[in-house]
Each structure stands twice: as structure tokens, then as C-alpha cells.
Amino acid sequence: MGERKLVLVTGATGYIGGRLVPRLLAEGYRVRVLARAPSKLQAVPWRDAVDVAAGDLADPQTAARACEGVDTLFYLVHSMGSGADFETRELEMAGTVADAAARSGVRRIVYLGGLHPDNVPLSRHMRSRTAVGRVLLEGVVPAVVFQAGVVIGSGSASFEMIRHLTENLPVMPAPSWVRRRIEPIAIRDVLHYLVRAPELPPGLNRAFDIGSREVLTYADLLYGYAHEAKLAPRRIYSLPVPAPRLAGWWVALTTPIPHAMAVPLVESLQHDAVSAEHDIDGYVPPPPGGLTGYLKAVELALGRIRSGDVETSWTNASGRPPSDPLPSDPDWAGRTVYVDERLRDSTVGPEYVWQVIEGIGGENGWYSWPAAWVIRGVLDKLVGGAGHNRGRRHGGRLGVGEAVDWWRVEHIGNGPGGKVLRLRAEMKVPGDAWLELSALPHGTGTTYRQRAVYFPRGLAGKAYWWLVLPFHGLIFPSMARNILRHAAGLEHASAGVEAAGMPGP
Structure with a gap:
């Protein structure tokens, strides 16, 4: 790779960012992370291998300092569940970061957004993520926006909702969104695309849909989880009403996911989430062995696929796969214990x-x-x-x-x-x-x-x-x-x- 390039990861205390950092280090990049609360990184094993900058991306001076000398900026923050005005804050913060990146000579911005159909009313959460991607694409610095659906891995909010709904409700009367078509993607495949992003051609400025190429209904995701978790067969009955807010409250009551996060997650399930194109294949080949299917992704998230003959226990171990919980994951992530x-x-x-x-x-x-x-x-x-x-x-x-x-x-x-x-x-x-x-x-x-x-x-x-x-x-x-x-x-x-x-x- 020649000279070791410096990359900036924002959102390193989050689900995706916390798993991306060690993979970037393994690829030979120098990594800087920007966190409002650096103390959240004290327990992660890569803490001493990165440059930690403290501050808020909404502050132009902080953003500018963090971007100094950076080749690629990974923008992995969002404000879901943080108040009624999160859409405004997200747009302002994205604009601040785009301006700081332009002034500092950053070569590329990489953003992870969500899969969504065109020309339909989106939920506030999905609308905000789409708008942030648009702000970055319209900026001076070329941006690559990866659009993913439900991310399958222990600690992912979407996967935790699948996990806890399936484990807690053997019989589930569900709103009509359980029939929506979903293209899930394993966390390891998301990381595969993100790690390759700095190598994309200079000046490339566009969005890419990424997914497993396996299209299922949301009910199929629940059934598949039950099978891999060795639960008794689940019974899911689709009701003829969407009821997104009521369903969000129900998810918050029946799972450990906070209400402020459960409602926007459910609201985002009102439409299909399927790739409209596979152009990424022309730039980044699929991972060795191909993309991960849903059932295998669930096996990985549950720790059912292991190396060698020794069964992984509940204790933490070195060399953890990307599906394993991290110290920075939320308290409600992972299995009930x-x-x-x-x-x-x-x-x-x-x-x-x-x-x-x-x-x-x-x-x-x-x-x-x-x-x-x-x-x-x-x-x-x-x-x-x-x-x-x-x-x-x-x-x-x-x-x-x-x-x-x-x-x-x-x-x-x-x-x-x-x-x-x-x-x-x-x-x-x-x-x-x-x-x-x-x-x-x-x-x-x-x-x-x-x-x-x-x-x-x-x-x-x-x-x-x-x-x-x-x-x-x-x-x-x-x-x-x-x-x-x-x-x-x-x-x-x-x-x-x-x-x-x-x-x-």
C-alpha cells in the first residue's frame, strides 16, 4: 500500500465503527477516531493502536482538526432516537463535516446509509439517513455511500430486534410489515466493502446498494432465526394494518431495545429494502467464498460457526469474529444471560x-x-x-x-x-x-x-x-x-x- 495512509473513523464507539477500526489497522492504515466520550473506548483492545481525538462533529473547529492529514473519512454516525429534532442536527453535522473535509484536503468520504425504494414516503429515520448521504454526495469531496438493509450480527439493533422478538414471542400477531421484502447483509460483508472503500478509483462519487442478494420477508427472518437458535417453530400472523408506532411501542415492551430506538426501526420497515443495482461488483469483488447467506449470518451471530473442534464458551476470547459483542456495544445487545x-x-x-x-x-x-x-x-x-x-x-x-x-x-x-x-x-x-x-x-x-x-x-x-x-x-x-x-x-x-x-x- 506504500505510505501508510491516515483514515478517520467517526462513530468508533458504535456498532459498525467499533468493528471497522481493527480491520483497518490490520490492512495497514493509520487510524484516527473522533469520539465525544473517549472513555467508552478504554476497554477495546485496539485503543492504544489508534489516535483518539475528543470532540463533537457538530463543532467546525473540532471537525477541522480531526480531518488534518486524513486520506479517507468514514462517516458512521447518526442520531436515531436522540430527540425530535435529530433530522436537523444530522443535516447540519453532515454539512459541517463535508466542509471540514474539503478544507483539509480529504480525498474521500465513506458513508453507510440504508436501502430504500425510490419515490415513496420514507420514515423520519430513513429520510434523514438518505438526506445525509445526499449532502455528502453534493459536497466538494468525492463520497461513496453504501446503502445496506438489515445488518445481521450480534449487537446490531436490527438483529437484536429479530433475536428478542423471536425468542420472546412463540406466537406473534404482527403488523403488515412482516410481509415486506428484505435483503439482509452480514456484518462481515458490510465490513468487507467498507475496508475496500479507500482503494476505490479517485473521484468516484456515487451510492452503491450492498446486500446478500438473498431476498426474504421480515417473517422469513424471524422464522430463520428460530431455526438457527433451535427454538420451537414460531407462529406469525400478519394483520392487515401497518401500525408502525404501535408496533414500535410493542417492540420496546417485549425486547430490551429502548423505545427511542425501537420506534424508528419499526417505522423503517414499512417499505421493501432490496438492492436496485449490483454495480459494486465492478469495483469491489465479493468476499472470498462469496457473500454470506442469511442463515449462515445468524449462525455466526449466535457463535454457532467456530474454528476447530473447541466450542466457544460465553467468556470473551481474543480473535473475536465481527459478529461478537464489543465492550462499546449497548447494554441491551447480545443474548439474554x-x-x-x-x-x-x-x-x-x-x-x-x-x-x-x-x-x-x-x-x-x-x-x-x-x-x-x-x-x-x-x-x-x-x-x-x-x-x-x-x-x-x-x-x-x-x-x-x-x-x-x-x-x-x-x-x-x-x-x-x-x-x-x-x-x-x-x-x-x-x-x-x-x-x-x-x-x-x-x-x-x-x-x-x-x-x-x-x-x-x-x-x-x-x-x-x-x-x-x-x-x-x-x-x-x-x-x-x-x-x-x-x-x-x-x-x-x-x-x-x-x-x-x-x-x-
């Missing part, structure tokens, strides 16, 4: 607590209400699960992949702050469950941490969690207490052995 966490400090040494943890299950049991564990195991057997009588291969040590009653060892050994055992449930439950036990050194003693983590699957999964929660309140406190008590006994016995002149365990 329930956590029961217990922390207890003890004067017992961490090596003795860990000895008990590694020996859990099988003949040693689970240190609380043995009858309750047996009954739960019997019930699991009756519905075709692993049950409670698989035991464990070794009494005192474990390895990754080994069975422990109805659990499977997913991780054992060093973790954040100490030793960690993470078990993945293989019992029959409407969701995915883990149990994590940790021995964390604390002064001369130990902090024992115990976490039950559960990803429900649909309404049945959520009902299951609330049904068993009272039993957690009985079993888990005594489990933590008894593990530490047993560890104290081991430490006491070891001290007695050493006092007698014999080596400890």
Missing part, C-alpha cells in the same frame, strides 16, 4: 480450596443437599439427558473435555486472578448453562467465587431460570460454605501432618 454469583472470603490457603474444587462431583458430591442433586439427575435421565450417575474418571484431578456427572469440563487451570474450573452443563434444559468455581488468592487466604451462568432459549428457557432460582437460593450458599469448610479441614489436617514431621499433601 442470567448469572447467580457467590463470593466468600476465607483464611484458608488457595491451594486447599482448589484441591476441593478440582475434586468436586462423582463420589465427592457437590457439597450441598445431596438428595436435591440426585433428584435433579433422575429427572434429567427421564427426559433423555446425561443424568447424575456418570461420575468422573479420576477422584482428584480433571482435564478439559472430561465428564463430571452431567457437566463437561470446558476449562481448568489459570484464569483471571487465580485458578478456575468451568463446567458446561449437558443436562436437558431450554438453554445453555455453565458452573464456574474459582480460588482467587486474597492476602494469605482465598476469595472463593462461584458463578452459575445461563443463556435461556426462548420463553421456556426464561421460565426455567425463574423456576429453579428459589432452589439456587437454597443449594448454592451452602455449596460455597461447605467447600470452604472442607478446604479448611484439609488445611488443618495438612498442618497436623507437618507438625508430626511428615510432608503435607
Whole structure:
């Protein structure tokens, strides 16, 4: 690429921008990001690899400083859900940025807008995004406007609406917009086009439609999600009325998506969102292996497509795919997760607590209400699960992949702050469950941490969690207490052995 070009990414704390930055860095670009709240970037792994500028794009001086020395400006901001006058603010901000880019000699502006039909009344959100694209195209600096439909990836507002509607509503009376034709696009394909944008011919100034080339109805998107998420078949009944605002309120009530965002999202579904042309193919070839189909995009968003034979767990990992949540994603993004966490400090040494943890299950049991564990195991057997009588291969040590009653060892050994055992449930439950036990050194003693983590699957999964929660309140406190008590006994016995002149365990 020759001299490393400087690119400016606005909206780096947002869904698209947060995933674009590391890919631009990987391509060899120098990256500057402009953020009103740089503190939101503290947790992202690429923070120290970029130049962070603080400020508001609506301020001409801030915009001008941010554009200094920039080759390509990625304009990835919008004000959906930020007040009644967001259309005016968006147009003014786009004009300010276009002027600053022209004065600073920026070579190209890249903008991500939305797919929409021509010559129809658009929602305020879509109308605003279209108007912003027009402002940039009419400016002095050549602009490339990518127009995309529903973006499929964990954390995308459009995908989260699909996720939560499908998981929460097995029967869905829906407005007429569920019959609208939609051309979705995977987040990885959006990023493919954005990363290639600086390489487009100089002076190119136009809009491009981008999508998966797979046209579905919105109901098809919901059905497809249910299939990939392994939910029971959904029933969707289209009503003969659009009711966009009422539907927006309904989405806000039945999903974690804020009302201020749900209403404009639903209003934007009143018309088809399908590519009218595929001219981008003449400039940017499709990704290696072709564009991503909808079902595969959902698999990626759910973490169902993985590298190698190791199943990805709920913990964060390095090398995350672009469909994974980022620290800067909104709180409502991603799957619903329930956590029961217990922390207890003890004067017992961490090596003795860990000895008990590694020996859990099988003949040693689970240190609380043995009858309750047996009954739960019997019930699991009756519905075709692993049950409670698989035991464990070794009494005192474990390895990754080994069975422990109805659990499977997913991780054992060093973790954040100490030793960690993470078990993945293989019992029959409407969701995915883990149990994590940790021995964390604390002064001369130990902090024992115990976490039950559960990803429900649909309404049945959520009902299951609330049904068993009272039993957690009985079993888990005594489990933590008894593990530490047993560890104290081991430490006491070891001290007695050493006092007698014999080596400890």
C-alpha cells in the first residue's frame, strides 16, 4: 500500500465503527477516531493502536482538526432516537463535516446509509439517513455511500430486534410489515466493502446498494432465526394494518431495545429494502467464498460457526469474529444471560480450596443437599439427558473435555486472578448453562467465587431460570460454605501432618 495512509473513523464507539477500526489497522492504515466520550473506548483492545481525538462533529473547529492529514473519512454516525429534532442536527453535522473535509484536503468520504425504494414516503429515520448521504454526495469531496438493509450480527439493533422478538414471542400477531421484502447483509460483508472503500478509483462519487442478494420477508427472518437458535417453530400472523408506532411501542415492551430506538426501526420497515443495482461488483469483488447467506449470518451471530473442534464458551476470547459483542456495544445487545454469583472470603490457603474444587462431583458430591442433586439427575435421565450417575474418571484431578456427572469440563487451570474450573452443563434444559468455581488468592487466604451462568432459549428457557432460582437460593450458599469448610479441614489436617514431621499433601 506504500505510505501508510491516515483514515478517520467517526462513530468508533458504535456498532459498525467499533468493528471497522481493527480491520483497518490490520490492512495497514493509520487510524484516527473522533469520539465525544473517549472513555467508552478504554476497554477495546485496539485503543492504544489508534489516535483518539475528543470532540463533537457538530463543532467546525473540532471537525477541522480531526480531518488534518486524513486520506479517507468514514462517516458512521447518526442520531436515531436522540430527540425530535435529530433530522436537523444530522443535516447540519453532515454539512459541517463535508466542509471540514474539503478544507483539509480529504480525498474521500465513506458513508453507510440504508436501502430504500425510490419515490415513496420514507420514515423520519430513513429520510434523514438518505438526506445525509445526499449532502455528502453534493459536497466538494468525492463520497461513496453504501446503502445496506438489515445488518445481521450480534449487537446490531436490527438483529437484536429479530433475536428478542423471536425468542420472546412463540406466537406473534404482527403488523403488515412482516410481509415486506428484505435483503439482509452480514456484518462481515458490510465490513468487507467498507475496508475496500479507500482503494476505490479517485473521484468516484456515487451510492452503491450492498446486500446478500438473498431476498426474504421480515417473517422469513424471524422464522430463520428460530431455526438457527433451535427454538420451537414460531407462529406469525400478519394483520392487515401497518401500525408502525404501535408496533414500535410493542417492540420496546417485549425486547430490551429502548423505545427511542425501537420506534424508528419499526417505522423503517414499512417499505421493501432490496438492492436496485449490483454495480459494486465492478469495483469491489465479493468476499472470498462469496457473500454470506442469511442463515449462515445468524449462525455466526449466535457463535454457532467456530474454528476447530473447541466450542466457544460465553467468556470473551481474543480473535473475536465481527459478529461478537464489543465492550462499546449497548447494554441491551447480545443474548439474554442470567448469572447467580457467590463470593466468600476465607483464611484458608488457595491451594486447599482448589484441591476441593478440582475434586468436586462423582463420589465427592457437590457439597450441598445431596438428595436435591440426585433428584435433579433422575429427572434429567427421564427426559433423555446425561443424568447424575456418570461420575468422573479420576477422584482428584480433571482435564478439559472430561465428564463430571452431567457437566463437561470446558476449562481448568489459570484464569483471571487465580485458578478456575468451568463446567458446561449437558443436562436437558431450554438453554445453555455453565458452573464456574474459582480460588482467587486474597492476602494469605482465598476469595472463593462461584458463578452459575445461563443463556435461556426462548420463553421456556426464561421460565426455567425463574423456576429453579428459589432452589439456587437454597443449594448454592451452602455449596460455597461447605467447600470452604472442607478446604479448611484439609488445611488443618495438612498442618497436623507437618507438625508430626511428615510432608503435607
